Each structure stands twice: as C-alpha cells, then as structure tokens.
Amino acid sequence: MKRKEREEERLCRSRSKIGPIAVDLKTARVTRLPARSTHQEALPQSMKRKKEADGNETSPSSKFDSLPFDLKMAIVSRMGAKSLMKFRCVSKIWSSIIRSRGFIDSFFSMSSKQSPRFIVALANGVCNEPEAKLTFFFSFGESCSSSSLVPNLEMAIPVGLSSIRESFASLHGFLTVGVHGGLMVCNPSTEQVIKLHSSTRFVGYDPIEGQHKALFVESRVSRSSVHQDHKVLTLGGGSWRHIEGTPGPYRPISVGVCVNGVIYYGARNSPHFRNPVMVCFDVRTEKLSFIQAHETLLRWGKDSIFIDYNGKLASIVRYPYDRFNSFDLWILEDPEKHEWSKQHCVFPSSVWDSVWGLEMSFPGTNKDGEIIMAPTTLSPEIGPFYIFYYNVKTQNVRRVRLLGIGDNKEFRRSYGFLKQRDCFVRVAPQHVHSIASL
Incomplete structure (x- = not known):
C-alpha cells in the first residue's frame, strides 16, 4: 500500500519528458517511466490556483466539489488519460473514483x-x-x-x-x-x-x-x-x-x-x-x-x-x-x-x-x-x-x-x-x- 502511495506521489511530481530512466527490471515491480507527448492536456488552470490570500473566497477546487456528482463525472470523463492520472492527485476521493472498476470501464468504453x-x-x-x-x-x-x-x-x-x-x-x-x-x-x-x-x-x-x-x-x-x-x-x-x-x-x-x-x-x-x-x-x-x-x-x-x-x-x-x-x-x-x-x-x-x-x-x-x-x-x-x-x-x-x-x-x-x-x-x-x- 505504501509503495502505491509513493508511486502516486512520483506520478504527480514527474515531468513529461525523456530523461534518465529508472526501472527495476529484475522484479515485477510497477515503475513509472518518463515519456513525452505532444498533445498532453494540462489540468484546468483553476485546479492549480491557491485560495485567495484573504481567505474569504471559496477555492476553485471547492466549487468543483460542490457540483452535482453526475456533472462532475461528465467533466472528468472528458479528460484525456494522462490528465486523469494527474487528476487523481487532487484528493483521495477522486483518486478512488478514477481507480474504480466502473469508471475505468466507462472510460475504456468511451475511448x-x-x-x-x-x-x-x-x-x-x-x-x-x-x-x-x-x-x-x-x-x-x-x-x-x-x-x-x-x-x-x-x-x-x-x-x-x-x-x-x-x-x-x-x-x-x-x-x-x-x-x-x-x-x-x-x-x-x-x-x-x-x-x-x-x-x-x-x-x-x-x-x-x-x-x-x-x-x-x-x-x-x-x-x-x-x-x-x-x-x-x-x-x-x-x-x-x-x-x-x-x-x-x-x-x-x-x-x-x-x-x-x-x-x-x-x-x-x-x-x-x-x-x-x-x-x-x-x-x-x-x-x-x-x-x-x-x-x-x-x-x-x-x-x-x-x-x-x-x-x-x-x-x-x-x-x-x-x-x-x-x-x-x-x-x-x-x-x-x-x-x-x-x-x-x-x-x-x-x-x-x-x-x-x-x-x-x-x-x-x-x-x-x-x-x-x-x-x-x-x-x-x-x-x-x-x-x-x-x-x-x-x-x-x-x-x-x-x-x-x-x-x-x-x-x-x-x-x-x-x-x-x-x-x-x-x-x-x-x-x-x-x-x-x-
């Protein structure tokens, strides 16, 4: 379990480019590999912004969480695969949703x-x-x-x-x-x-x-x-x-x-x-x-x-x-x-x-x-x-x-x-x- 959490943290921090490649080829260990894509979609800019300094305004992520569940699913399902991998890092709730069998099957069906x-x-x-x-x-x-x-x-x-x-x-x-x-x-x-x-x-x-x-x-x-x-x-x-x-x-x-x-x-x-x-x-x-x-x-x-x-x-x-x-x-x-x-x-x-x-x-x-x-x-x-x-x-x-x-x-x-x-x-x-x- 800890290995998966560390792997997810690496996925969130990594940059998309060819560079030094670290992979353990002697075991069947899941390893994140560097890659470069010409069409990777970035997370919405609103998801990257922090709360206002005065703390009076609701953060964009909180506004997103307040949307109806069906609407949130419709938004997320339209993201590209590699953007979804980044979106998992937003919260544990969204990580569990994106990792769920139902969501994975729905994404594959749409693809x-x-x-x-x-x-x-x-x-x-x-x-x-x-x-x-x-x-x-x-x-x-x-x-x-x-x-x-x-x-x-x-x-x-x-x-x-x-x-x-x-x-x-x-x-x-x-x-x-x-x-x-x-x-x-x-x-x-x-x-x-x-x-x-x-x-x-x-x-x-x-x-x-x-x-x-x-x-x-x-x-x-x-x-x-x-x-x-x-x-x-x-x-x-x-x-x-x-x-x-x-x-x-x-x-x-x-x-x-x-x-x-x-x-x-x-x-x-x-x-x-x-x-x-x-x-x-x-x-x-x-x-x-x-x-x-x-x-x-x-x-x-x-x-x-x-x-x-x-x-x-x-x-x-x-x-x-x-x-x-x-x-x-x-x-x-x-x-x-x-x-x-x-x-x-x-x-x-x-x-x-x-x-x-x-x-x-x-x-x-x-x-x-x-x-x-x-x-x-x-x-x-x-x-x-x-x-x-x-x-x-x-x-x-x-x-x-x-x-x-x-x-x-x-x-x-x-x-x-x-x-x-x-x-x-x-x-x-x-x-x-x-x-x-x-």
Missing part, C-alpha cells in the same frame, strides 16, 4: 467509440551498450482514407526488443512486448510497466471478467519423461497460481495470440513431439486444451504467424526469410471440430519497391478486416516508411506513409536512430486508451 490507434515500437537492435538500449512507442490514428499519418510519442522503456519476430500486441489498453530478458507489459496511458518472469510466454485478456492474465510455461526434460509446469498470474493483483489438469506434455514453438478470451500458440505433442497442435488456454477458466493443426501452419517454427482475423484464429503461411509474392491464409472455422479453411492470396511484387529489407510482419487486421503488413526494420537511409493494408476479398493493397519515423533526419537524431543500421519495428493495431493500473 473504444473513438477511432482506434495503432502503436509502433521502434528499438535499436545493434547497440552494444545495455544502458543505451531504448524502445520507443509511437501512436498513430487509424484512418481508412488517409495516405499519411503523424506520430505521437507515448512512452519509452529502457530495454531493446528481443528480436524482429517476438510478440507485440495490444490487449484492452495494455501492450505486451517481447524484450531482451523476457516479456514486459506496458500501459502507455498511465506510463506503467511490469517485467514478468522469464518463463512467462503469453498474456491474454478475458472480456467477461475484464482481467488480463499472464501464462507461465516451463518444461523439464528427463531421460524418461517431460514434466511441464503451468502457472497463471492475474495482472493488477494476486500471485502466481499453479494450473492442474493439463492435457499432456508438449513443446511450444510459436508466438501466441489472444482471440476472444483464448490464448492460442503452436506446439508439438506426443508421440515424440512431432504432432502439430494449437494449444488453447481459456483465460477465464484457466483450462488448457489442444486443437489439431495442419503441419504447414507450424512449418517455420518460431517464425510462424498467427493473428486475430475477424474474431477467428488465423495463420499466415509464407516464406519468412525473403520477399514473397503470395501467401496462404488459414482460418480456424470451427474450434470444436478442428476445421480449418484455406485461401491463397496473391501479393503484388511492386509493393517491395517501397520496402527496405527482406521481411515483413503481419501484426493483425484493422476494423475493416484488412490484413496489416509492415517492414520489420527501419531503413538505414533517410526515406519514407510505409505500412500496407491487404484486402483479402479484392486482393488489393493500399499503402499508408508514417510521417517522421523514416524520412525525418532530425527525428532519427533525436531518438538515436541516425547511425544505427538495424532498428527493429513492431506494430500493434487497434489500440484503445485505458486508465487501468498494472
């Missing part, structure tokens, strides 16, 4: 009605000095008609991405990101981050109970058997709990994805760990099960791709180590019957004219069901940076330019990407602001 944003993580991949490693999170407003978007810096964490293919996803306002040393969970709106245990593989969200949970999977192999330990942690409270009744030994081999409250990840189970399956972890019931998968879905092991496609689990199969001109879209149509559908998609070769490098990531889809594709690295040369939207029905591709990231020399100099050759890029679509605490 969801607005245009979602997608988050771009940009990290130095070749820096030899650990203290110089930084991952920056930029947000862009998603638009079906715009051909260019302007970035907004949300926050930064003092670690680098672990690779160009590790997990990076937005789950009900939280970001999960694979970094050097494990998995981290961030909330850009509250500028909080936690470092999870090194054996934590996946994070999912239960839309029924409104909870984020982390899944720990650890295998111990002996000459005669394989023993697996599964644990689950509810973010925001509680401790690790053991999961009993797992369906049998298996070997996880792919990055996971959470679809409608179920975490899916590719694996191989007995006999001899050759049978391809999708492991299903129900976030609410905390039960594991297997779905039979086609061999081709797990052909590339850790480089296999799984996404949420219109509310269904889908896999994108392509050659991952070079430019490609087509890919296969596999969709899990019926989880109970283990039925998959397949569609061959043609990818225009001309798209590669706008891409530096040989690889692209498939972070998911937008609200219109278009598949999003993005280069996995930033070009070492100054030039435009594009992401692409693929329409499965028409097989047409449109590109959107992200301004500032690749074509702005001053931008690269400011964030340390000017002289680095390998700068990893990860994208998480359909991000919605949340004021929930980690």
